[in-house]
Amino acid sequence: MGASGLRALLERVRYEVLPAKSTEEKVLAHVPREVVVTVTASPVKGLEPTLDLAGRLAAQGYRVVPHVPARLLRDDTHLKDVVDRLRGVGVEDVFVPAGDADPPAGAYEGALPVLRRLGELGSPFTRVGITGYPESHPLIHDDVTVQAMWDKREHATYIVSNLCFDARVLGEWVGRVRRRDVALPVYVGVAGPVERAKLLSMATKIGVGESTRFLTKHASWFLRFAAPGGYSPERLLSRVEGVLTAPGAGVAGLHLFTFNQVAETERWRRAVLDRLGG
Structure with missing residues (x-):
């Protein structure tokens, strides 16, 4: 793999973490301040743990990106409260997915109405x-997901790709x-050097209802980690580095899914x- 290409990608990383009890301690102990930290949101626990952890990490000097899933917002008032709270602690960057809450907490079924509403609130x-x-999304056709990015492009500043283990699929998708x-610039979603046993442990600690959803939705991940030779993020990146660093690819960096294995990542x-000499 080209040393300069991989080095550039690894110098522009975001670490995704889950808002568990020990997350703040792990981030403070192991993550440099120049690394962006994104905080997921749980359809079971709601937005509160995400907002709380985002505020604490922001106070410690991190650039924090809380996830604000549309389907966890109750109404426009709730969205405005979330905006005011995040702006109050200095957050300048948010990630707005549709989310997995089923049924949704309120009127928002997808991300686009939330993005439009943020614009009406003055693009805070x-x-x-x-x-x-x-x-492929389990419920949405591939062409629809790409069209959705087109529809949302005027309201967003970047894209984060969902987790992918297939270099060919990833490269074709960017194209x-x-x-x-x-x-829009893309942050490519890649799993960190995850240990399967720790991933399983993390999943079961999330909570009975949510861990069942997690394991059902991501069963293929465990198969990947358990495959002969295991999973290697460096091996995956070496296979797709040429595509990700090509002129016109517009890849801004890597979005590393840590599964709270922060120190290992x-x-x-x-x-x-x-x-690589970086």
Whole structure:
């Protein structure tokens, strides 16, 4: 793999974490302040743990990106309260997916109405991220997901691709997005150096109802991690580096899914950068 290409990607990373009890401690202990930290939201626990952790990390000097799923918002008043709370702690960047809450907490079924409403509120955030789906969404046709990015492009500033383990699929998806004239920069979603046993442990700690949903939705992930030779983020990136760093790809960096294995993820990143001379 090209050293300069991989180094550039690993120097522009975002770490996705779940708002568990030990998350703040792990981030403070292992994540440099120049790394952006994104905080997921749970359809079971609601937005409160996400907003709380985002505020605490922002107070510690991190650039924090809370997830604000549309289907967790009760109404316009709730959205405005969330905006005011986040702006009050200095958050300037939010990620707005549709979310998995079923049924939704209120009137918002998808991300686009929330994005439009944020515009009506004066575009309170400097940066707004939306979701991309390299691998097929279980409920939405591929062409629809790409069209959705087109529909949302005027209200967002970047795309975060959902987790993908297939270099060919990832590369083809980037090409399809650009051919549809979606020009927003992309952060490519990649799993960190996840240990399968710890991933399973993390999933079961989320809670009975949510862990069942997690395991059902992401069963293929466990198969990937358990495959002969295991999973290697560096191996995946080496296979797709040429596509991600090509002129016109518009890849802004990597979005690393840590599954709260924060120390392991940062240790791996630093080791690769040191080996590449970064």
